Amino acid sequence: xxxxxxxxxxxxxxxxxxxxxxxxxxxxxxxxxxxxxxxxxxxxxxxxxxxxxxxxxxxxxxxxxxxxxxxxxxxxxxxxxxxxxxxxxxxxxxxxxxxxxxxxxxxxxxxxxxxxxxxxxxxxxxxxxxxxxxxxxxxxxxxxxxxxxxxxxxxxxxxxxxxxxxxxxxxxxxxxxxxxxxxxxxxxxxxxxxxxxxxxxxxxxxxxxxxxxxxxxxxxxxxxxxxxx
Amino acid sequence: xxxxxxxxxxxxxxxxxxxxxxxxxxxxxxxxxxxxxxxxxxxxxxxxxxxxxxxxxxxxxxxxxxxxxxxxxxxxxxxxxxxxxxxxxxxxxxxxxxxxxxxxxxxxxxxxxxxxxxxxxxxxxxxxxxxxxxxxxxxxxxxxxxxxxxxxxxxxxxxxxxxxxxxxxxxxxxxxxxxxxxxxxxxxxxxxxxxxxxxxxxxxxxxxxxxxxxxxxxxxxxxxxxxxxxxxxxxxxxxxxxxxxxxxxxxxxxxxxxxxxxxxxxxxxxxxxxxxxxxxxxxxxxxxxxxxxxxxxxxxxxxxxxxxxxxxxxxxxxxxxxxxxxxxxxxxxxxxxxxxxxxxxxxxxxxxxxxxxxxxxxxxxxxxxxxxxxxxxxxxxxxxxxxxxxxxxxxxxxxxxxxxxxxxxxxxxxxxxxxxxxxxxxxxxxxxxxxxxxxx
Numbered sequence: 001x002x003x004x005x006x007x008x009x010x011x012x013x014x015x016x017x018x019x020x021x022x023x024x025x026x027x028x029x030x031x032x033x034x035x036x037x038x039x040x041x042x043x044x045x046x047x048x049x050x051x052x053x054x055x056x057x058x059x060x061x062x063x064x065x066x067x068x069x070x071x072x073x074x075x076x077x078x079x080x081x082x083x084x085x086x087x088x089x090x091x092x093x094x095x096x097x098x099x100x101x102x103x104x105x106x107x108x109x110x111x112x113x114x115x116x117x118x119x120x121x122x123x124x125x126x127x128x129x130x131x132x133x134x135x136x137x138x139x140x141x142x143x144x145x146x147x148x149x150x151x152x153x154x155x156x157x158x159x160x161x162x163x164x165x166x167x168x169x170x171x172x173x174x175x176x177x178x179x180x181x182x183x184x185x186x187x188x189x190x191x192x193x194x195x196x197x198x199x200x201x202x203x204x205x206x207x208x209x210x211x212x213x214x215x216x217x218x219x220x221x222x223x224x225x226x227x228x229x
Numbered sequence: 230x231x232x233x234x235x236x237x238x239x240x241x242x243x244x245x246x247x248x249x250x251x252x253x254x255x256x257x258x259x260x261x262x263x264x265x266x267x268x269x270x271x272x273x274x275x276x277x278x279x280x281x282x283x284x285x286x287x288x289x290x291x292x293x294x295x296x297x298x299x300x301x302x303x304x305x306x307x308x309x310x311x312x313x314x315x316x317x318x319x320x321x322x323x324x325x326x327x328x329x330x331x332x333x334x335x336x337x338x339x340x341x342x343x344x345x346x347x348x349x350x351x352x353x354x355x356x357x358x359x360x361x362x363x364x365x366x367x368x369x370x371x372x373x374x375x376x377x378x379x380x381x382x383x384x385x386x387x388x389x390x391x392x393x394x395x396x397x398x399x400x401x402x403x404x405x406x407x408x409x410x411x412x413x414x415x416x417x418x419x420x421x422x423x424x425x426x427x428x429x430x431x432x433x434x435x436x437x438x439x440x441x442x443x444x445x446x447x448x449x450x451x452x453x454x455x456x457x458x459x460x461x462x463x464x465x466x467x468x469x470x471x472x473x474x475x476x477x478x479x480x481x482x483x484x485x486x487x488x489x490x491x492x493x494x495x496x497x498x499x500x501x502x503x504x505x506x507x508x509x510x511x512x513x514x515x516x517x518x519x520x521x522x523x524x525x526x527x528x529x530x531x532x533x534x535x536x537x538x539x540x541x542x543x544x545x546x547x548x549x550x551x552x553x554x555x556x557x558x559x560x561x562x563x564x565x566x567x568x569x570x571x572x573x574x575x576x577x578x579x580x581x582x583x584x585x586x587x588x589x590x591x592x593x594x595x596x597x598x599x600x601x602x603x604x605x606x607x608x609x610x611x612x613x614x615x616x617x618x619x620x621x622x623x624x625x626x627x628x629x630x631x632x633x634x635x636x637x638x639x640x641x642x643x644x645x646x647x648x649x650x651x652x653x654x655x656x657x658x659x660x661x662x663x664x665x666x667x668x669x
Contacts, residue, residue, distance in 0.1 A: 009434075010432065010436065010439060011440070013434070013585070014368070014376065015368070015579065015581045015582055015585070016581030016582050016583065016584035016585050017581075017584070018434060018584050018585060019581070019584030019611075019614075022584065022614050023614060026614045026616075026619070029617070030618060030619040042447070061376040061377065061378045063378050063445075064440070066445070067440060067445050133578075133579075134578070135578070158578070158579040158580075158581055160579060203581060204579070204581025204582075204584060205581055205584045208584070208610055208611070208614060209607075209610075
């Protein structure tokens, strides 16, 4: 039984982020493999959290993000960080990468400290600044992901974020923007990679829209043979 | 003089657009008038005796407006409204200009106006309504409206400006709306629906506001009607549902409308007409019996010997409610379903939300599902992920909408019903194919 850890299903699922969970479960099912969802929320025990095979996180509204951070600042955040250090596969889309970074400065209110898993910072230039909204096309940087032999992959999605993200030296971009804004509409980068954890501004259903990325993540979970099926 | 000139110019534009049957005809006259005379709405409404009713909310604005208009007309009042879709400041201005003489006086007793979520603050800057309904607040077109919390933030600010001259009718079962309505000095009348609708014990996926707006604790619900609407209370602070609420949902059985969401629409409309006006039950019942659905909202169109039931479905909560109504129809195995997804400006450019809809409920019996629209492929993929094996043999994807309509109609037995669930612009297109002319 493969255990899919889903970060705060009712707080971090702003726009179709559930699509990534459905995609992983069905792609496993179609190949005869069973999975179950472990919600990672205020009720999750440490042992449950440590048992997951992959972590998936979606977007949240600013207010929900505060509630999430209050809970993650305890031992839960430390466990997630150590799991990812050990190479656990993870995907964070939309707003989730922001709280996995060093800090996030929202449109109003004070700076929110992140978990520091990704060496990056996110700043919202103010509530009157234009949001980055629209369809995005990008090319996956498989070298950074750790799969240099992977065939070239163009991914598509939709972005909708107020914050601008800047990567530090300890993190690499996940993809190179072909069309759209990406991390900050300045440096042409999209998303972030650290070990087997991927962060991406594409929000919502990244995986069903780009099943190659889904199968890559699943191959890390169930073994190399998976990606060839 | 400037007012006369503005009205003349706007009315002239309006008649040209009408004569030539140009599109978006309901927005341009108002647009022009606002450019020439920015405070024209304030000017023409402040000295008028006409009562103004506003309807705000994510889902149900058009139907609720129509119910109110029908009841008030039955009571003998002269009512005007803004055309569906023209619910921004310019469309609302057009509605007034059509009813305003060159001397600036309004002919009509009541203006019933549906208002776009983001336009509500601008409209309330210009006029003072006698009544305003807050129906619900769900996630909808985040690329256009931003997050639900942002809309709530804006509404809270305008509510705090209202005075005792405005009666606020608010959905007691929506925790966020109930909370922001407390910021006003205006009289508040909370409404709900019959306890028998509170049948769900589990939270569904399509919720937005299930944490206490006062202290951030997870709300505890006794039961839900749909989405985050229900009987809630905070376990930590004193925030809870209103004690005294109006409920007129029993009038649903007097109408041709179906679904829990229409129980809310009717309860809201009747609460308003009974509090701001003095409508009597016999007028309410005969108005509801005679009322035809607004176009695309459970409207039935006869086509090639079949009935086509149009269910406008614009966002996750709306789509889930359409699926509930549709599944009821699809119990008859000779009925069919067509799902149409567009991603044009009125639909919202982002279609990620289809993953928040319980299409598994629609697919559950492995029934045939016809799919079309500009994003037919994406919709097909969503339905593929409802299947046990990945096999799409029951899912019929057509890139061409006319072909999809013909194929699904043909597959529907004569005399039976084709259920169409469509986003806004797709609904207009299907309607055009069925009726043979453009309506808007």
